[in-house]
Amino acid sequence: MAKGSGGLSIDSDPIATGGFFLHKPTVLTSFPEENTNPKWKHLAATSATQSMDVKATRSPPSTFQFPVKLINTNEHDHDHDHDPDSSLPSDKRRRSTVIDEMDFFADKKHDVDRMTIINNGTDDLKDSGSPAGLELNVNTALNLLTTNTSSEQSTVDDGVSSNMEDKRAKSELAVLRAEVERMKEENLRLKDMLTHVTSNYNALQMDLITLLQGQNSHHKDEQHDGKNKDDGIVPRQFMDLGLVAATGGGDTEDLSLSTSEGGRRRDPTRSSGNNAENNNEDGTGEQDKKGTDQREESPDQGRGSHKDARFNSTKSVDQTEATIRKARVSVRARSEDATISDGCQWRKYGQKMAKGNPCPRAYYRCTMAAGCPVRKQVQRCAEDRTILTTTYEGNHSHPLPPAATAMASTTSSAARMLLSGSMSSTDGPMNSDFLARTILPCSSSLATISASSPFPTVTLDLTQNPSPLQFLKQPIQFQVPFPNPPQNLATASAAALLPQILGQALHNQSKSSGLQMSQDMQPNRLGHQSQSALQQGQQNSLADSLTTATAAIAADPNFTAALAAAITSIIGGAHQNNINSINNVQTTTSNNNSNGNITTGNNNSYGHNKITNSSFPSD
DNA sequence: CGAATTTGACCTGCGC
């Protein structure tokens, strides 16, 4: 086993007990083999292998589904004689129909279905007295009575139809046509809703960025302010690894440093050293050469601006900034492996025994780019050593693979909420319950805010199986017309919304609960929110549903890592143009397993976006 | 031999 592969280097270490939970079950069998990184190739193979083990114990749904029942072709599963895929196992046939169902925005889908159900349509019509029956049989009726193909006519028109039957059929047809029209309208409405949700989220995100930038620039001199105005908005995004990467280095990196490293009150010299390290594009080598001298000089250099800011700023702003700097996002997940999968490459630089926990704490540094300030701490839970707690800190200063942006987006959303909450709660302690509910509204147990820890920390608990997971076990459908392509694949669309909906939910709930970003938010920044408020009701309903599903996904670490990776690759392509150029990403649930692994056909230019991690043990 | 991990030493902030 190569150490370089991030193996279980701590053989006697409780952290490194082998195995895997969160990051390995992912199977991306359709990824192009363009990845030249031997580690990732190896890991892809390992993932495929280990996913088989997971399958035996866990069976997440193979589709991410949305509770809108428009067409239920499953009613006809029993009709094997007319099922073109009748030779397939029943589950595969079901998935085949599921794909048709998910594409309920397609205009001509009936043409496919009608051929498979034409012969049993009459019986269904007879039994379809209830509205539910209408829904269930909508295709049948349409197929039976509205089609003009010779083949269908020959099948239906057997020469024994009575006038009574014709009249009844016509009546049914009228009803069903009305129902179809209604559903078309509903589809359009859902499209609009989703468009609003997405655009509103983006707008709110920009609002927050603008706000943060404004607050940040409040501590900077006029020259920097002018620069930022000229250059446009420079996002200051907490743990939003991908987004930060999207904005490039430069100012963003400085901001990230000021938030995560430079301002750490307890470790000014280290952070200053990191500043020097990160400000030098040379990476760690330069800083290593300077050694102690660098540390001695750095306090003035690294802390100067913040020191001045403290003296020149109001108390509230100071507290806010301090909170921003120290915010962390922890992810608790069951893993027998040393680390969880976040898509990044990490190098272990230290290990320490922490008080109160017999398990050592491991320190990792992102090595995907020289000078990347992002670090993480990994420690097993003392009570349950199958639980791994990973704490992220800092912003990546480089583009990330889709697998990494997944975790980044998730933690980003949590961090944003923490940020938002802390900014508005400077007069009092944070309401941890509220924030927990906000981050994962369907289950407050999934997210907690630690007010006692030295740093404000959002903990996303993926170790519990909340009730919403039951939600995914139901054979319901999901398709969302994502405003940005690709949007045709249900799972991809749903998955792509995971971080966004999470973020949207954060904002929605924060607003509805009176948790405002800042009292001095400028009116023009609220423009999007005012507009969005008009659609709040609709959006909330949809957002709630999606957020529930999001939480359910997040509750299953196996599924989360796999799905979120594919997901965020789409988001990255849609919203983070300068991160990855992702085209024609196709993410579908695997038809060959039921363990939640995803099969992804990916033609994008980011050929190595297999879910992997250099910290994976090579076994 | 290069890359990554290991691990003891070191630094810093905080509480007493």
Next chain:
DNA sequence: GCGCAGGTCAAATTCG
């Protein structure tokens, strides 16, 4: 000032 704990460094070690 001292001790503790958290965090980091860097030489030594390991491994393919």
